[in-house]
Each structure stands twice: as C-alpha cells, then as structure tokens.
Amino acid sequence: MNMSVVDQDYLNTLNNQQKEAVLYTEGPLLILAGAGSGKTKVLTTRVTHLIQSKKCFGSQILCVTFTNKAANEMRERVQSLTQSNANSVPWLGTFHSISNKILRKHAEAVGLKPSFTILDTLDQLKLIKNILAAENIDVKKNPPKLIAYLIDHWKNKGLLPSEIKTSASDYSKNNALRIYKTYQERLKLMNCVDFGDLILHCVSIFRNFSEIRESFKRNFKYILVDEFQDTNFIQNLWLNLITSDTKNICVVGDDDQSIYSWRGAEVKNILDFEKNYSNTKTIKLEQNYRSTKNILNTASSLISNNDDRLGKKIWSDFDPGEKVWINSYSDGRDEATGTSDIIEKELIKKFSLNNISILVRAAFQTREFEERFIRIGLPYRVIGGVKFYERSEIKDALCYLRLIYQKNDDLAFERIVNTPKRSIGDTTLKKIHEFSRINNKNFFETSLELLDGNELKPKTKQSLKLLIKNLINWSKLSEQLGHVELLERVLDESGYTQMLINEKSPEADARLENLKELRSSMKNYPNLIEFLENISLQTAIDEEWDDEKINLMTIHAAKGLEFDCIFLPGWEEGMFPHQKSIEEKGDVAVQEERRLAYVAITRAKKRLFISFASNRKFFGNKNDNNDWMPSMPSRFIDELDKKYLNINEIAENSHQDFEFSQDNNFTENKRSPGWERYTKSREKIKTINYTNNLTDFKMGQSVQHETFGNGKIIHIDGNKLLINFKSSGEKKVIDKYLKKIANE
DNA sequence: TAACAACGCTTTTTT
C-alpha cells in the first residue's frame, strides 16, 4: 500500500486540531477534549491511522477505554475504517478487561491458577461478612460496606496490607486492615480476585517480573488512553510501567468531566502527565459539534462556578436552538407526568424515542418514570439498572456453574447449598464454616467429611449427600456436555427450575425468563471456561437498540453518550448535589457534583429540560405523610445563566420556594442559602406536626390502639406517648396510631 | 432446627 491521499480519506472530515491530534504520533501527547468535541472520532481515527500508515500492527496498540461499551463501539469503527477482521486490535478494552487478559496468562506469577474467578461487589461483601462472623467482630460497629470501601481505596492506591501504616488509636481502621489481610488470604485460597486485584496483581507482575514487563513494553508501540481524568493512582502506575522508552503515549481527557473521584480517580493525573513525560505536546479540542448554543452556554455558565479548572473555551457553530427549560413541579409524580406529556405532545413528532433520555442522579429515581411510562404505554429501557448478572436467579445459576468448575469456590457453595431449600440451614452452615477453618479445607471437602461423621441430622445429611453427588456428577458431565446443556441439566436436576415453577408468581415467571436469556447469552461463548472467565466483567447483556424506546439511566452511565433530547429531573438540594457527598467531603464534593451536572447537560444535542419538585416522597409509599419531604431547588439551577433559560413554574405551590436570588458564597459554610432554607422548612414541618399533636392529646386521656387495646396516657414526649395499656402494660406509641376514647 | 412472618432500617455514583 502506498501513502497516497486516497489512503488517508479518513482524515478529511476532521478539523485542524483533530487532524493534528491524529497525526502527532511520536512522543507523549495530551489531548484536552471538551464535551462533544469529537474525541472518540479522534481516537478511532488515530488507531486507524497508525495501522493504515504501517507505523505498527493493530496488535501493537494498547487502547484503554472507560467502559466495555466504549471499547466495543471503538472496535467496530476501527474495523470498518480499516476493513479488517474483528480481532485486529486485540488490546483494546478497559483497564479491567485488559488486566484480566494479562492475568490469565501470568496468573502463576502471583500465586493464582489461570482459572481464577472474578468476584463482584456482592461476593465481596459476602466474604467480608463471613470473615467478620468468623472473627466475632461486631457488624454494627464495623459495617461490611465501609470495610469493602476501605479495601477498595487501599487497592486503588496500590497498597497491600503490609504497606499500610495505621495509628494504634484508629480502632475501625485497624479492624479493617486486619480484615483486609484475611480477605486477601481467603481470596487466594479460593482462587478468586476482586476488581481491584485485577489491576493490582498486574502491577505486581510488572514490578517483580522484569521479563514479563519488558515483553509488554516492547510490544506496545503506541498507547492510547481515553477518559484520562478518571484514571486513579494504580491505573496510572500500571500505564507508566509498560510505557515504552519511545513514550508514544496519548491520553485524552477533560478535567471538567471528572466524576469518579470516589473511585480514586485523580484529576491530578492530567496535570502530572506533563511532568511525568517531558516534551509533552498538548492539543486542545474546543469546538463542540454536539449541542445548540443555548445548551452549551447553559453548561458553561454552570461549570464556571468551579475553581481549579484547566480552562478550555468551548464554542459552537450551531444555531442557538430553543432555550433550556426549567420546569417546576409540585411532586415527583407530577414531574413524571409532566415529562411524559412533553414527550407525547411534542417530542414524539420530531424525534425518535431512542434519542430521548432521562438522566438521574441515583438509580432509584428512574422508578417514578417507569411507573408513568407503563401506565400510559410509552416504551422505555433502563440502562445499567439492576445488572443482569447480579440478579439473584442469574447469580444462583452462575454459582452452580462456578462450583462445578472450581470446587474450592466457597462463596458459590454457600450461595447454592440451600437454594432451592434442602433443609440445610444456618446451624449446618456454621458447622461447615467451623470445620473448614479448623482443618483448612474448603466447604466442599468439609461437606464430604461431615457426611462421613455423625455431626448432621439424618434429613440434612441425606440432602447434602444428594447435592454433593449431583455436583460430582455434573463435573463429569461438564467434560462431555456443552455448557448450555450442562446449565439445563443443573437447573433441572437441582430442582431450581421446579422451585420457580412452584412459586406461580409473576416474579418467578420473570426469573424463568431471565434464565432463558442467560442460556441464549451463553451461546455466544464457545465453552464453559470462556464463559465464566468473561462474564464477571460484563455488566449487562447488550442492549437492544433496535426497538423504539425512551432511555432511562444514571448520569454516570450516560458518560460518553449523546441524545437529541435530555430530561434532567430531581434537581433539588440534597438530591443533586447529593446530601451524602456534601456531608462527606464538603465543597470538594459539590464541585464534583457540579461537574456531574455539567456532564448531564452536555449530553443534549437539541433539547434540554431540567426540573425539580417541591415535595419529594422517600422510601416507597405507605400512604401516610411521614415519607414526604419538602425540597428546595438545587443551587445548580441558580447558577445557570438565565439568558439561556425558559423558566416555567407549573405547580402553584412552588412559587414561594422557587427564587433565583440565592447568592453563591456557600464555600464558607459549605451550604448555600437555599440549603439553609431547605433544612429550616423541614424543621418547620416537623414542628407543626408536633404542636398539633400536643393539642390533641393530654395527660390522662384514655386512648385506643389497634393491637394493644385501651389504655391511658401517662407521659408525653413530643409525639411519642407513653401509654399504660390495660392488657399489655406500659408501651411507647406514636400518637397517630391512637384514637381518643371517652375517659372512664 | 428450619421455614416463615413481622419489623425496621436504608438509598450515590461503578469496573
């Protein structure tokens, strides 16, 4: 192939900066790419260019993306641009999937077998709980979630248990460290790794085995990293270790879109990049090809409230388009109704449903919209909701397979040993735990021994025996049968399918349906091993984009995506910015929430609707007023430049709450005036209930309770009343459960 | 001792 102009057709659609970013191939390159500036296009074209101009083979390119989805899309685009086969760029993927691949090859170097299992968050938590129970540590004082969080953080910083220094006074941290140590030992024993280990083990291999490191360094002639602002310390180290001496490393990032600091991501990596690699070339992509001017300006006005920005000037050639709508609703149901009205009455005529998305801060917020859409029959899909592979029936099925494949997978054993019910309850399980600890054997081996002894009740013994016999049999079958047939046999012979059929509930039907889906997705893998080794990193079964459906997802999940129409509901103080994040990290967190809001706004191409409700319901509906909370519009709404907005107060009651006069000096006390008013209004509501109740009930009043019967008030504490019941004595009861009756 | 019912506490974001 010669280097004619025709061969470089792929450059024709690029602007000057983009072209430069593609053609500057040698030496370190930092691309600061604003939202919608075509960075994916640049990356794919760059990969194409490297291959087409014969600078290297596709197999010599390391290209790291943030999600599997992004990797798949990029692979497809490169494929069609280079007209090559599917595996032309084998080292294209996420840090985790590439690490997985490396680790399967070099597992022995870190004391694992190549068949290791990747644990998901639920498995992790379960293991931590088991360790806590075995060591008699109070779960209330040491929440497993917190420990998991700490372990994850340590791993993101590249710290092994031996490398962590603690002060003796920090009780909970010391506890967590002890658990961390045991946790790692247990993982090794079960031949398992967690997400963090994938990266961490690779780093130790690169560090301790120079031949392996050098072979990768030699092979990877060019490295590309997407979403560099969201890489963390250990990932950065991982990269540094295998970057070759020619330093052909190109990173793409946007400091304004850094939204994963809670996962250890450091924007600092962008700033340090120029320090780490001397003679770094920096290219800024500032022209936006996605959004209308009104949308883009709205986004810019918001993000200008953040400090410490690298400073890009995003601009657009596009029309101003329609102004951004700010809609106010009285409650969440109104918000969902209003949203579906806009879609049905207006958008549906001009846009495909696939091009309409509702982006929320927290996953549970999609529910109100789902209910509405079901009610009126608008088709929708929830992206990244409950992960397919985390559904209980899918996990059950996978654990059967995991256990058949690896008898030492104690977590899998524990999960399925009594599912379906086999009369193997807590007591038996405890025995298995204890015995396996004492004898240093896994649960499967321990069960075999217990079956020999007289420790178990006959009924339990019999069903455990049957299970073990089945497992051994399935293991044998796994060598002859295809993996799909094996699953069918297992579900059948274990009684799992029957259990679901017997339930006769809609949920059980859905579960059976999901198992069918699992079966068909297994067909995409050649055998059981390939399947088990890859599903853990797979989040969902690929979405079907063929049907016309409205998309519901979290803002985090929308990263990297774009849609014609975007709805951003729930912009209320406490929800967005989220209260938890403010409590934990104060202003730093508010800035990250603001970046999240910026990401959300910049997903929109043509139409954008931001909304909030004045009253919000929490925790499902118990049909009383206790779960209602009045809410203030988010401070972010006040920060948007009104020039680009249409403000629409739909709900009558929201006027007094909705003001655009909040000043922005909340950096001092980390709370905006809006927040202050919000908390005050909450207190006020509580106070009103409280005084009303006091006027209703007086000392000595005779009352009636549904379950406790009749009694007399003998003490009043707020709305909690101490009652002396005739039949059951003194009890503390909330006033609203009481009825006044005539005094006797 | 296991299965089932009731209660109460919780909800950020994810590879």
Place this chain on the structure above:
DNA sequence: AGCGTTGTTA
C-alpha cells in the same frame, strides 16, 4: 420497596 435481622411457628 427491598433487604437483613429478629421473633414465632411447625
């Protein structure tokens, strides 16, 4: 509304 813990039943 959904889960895990506690209390009650068979």
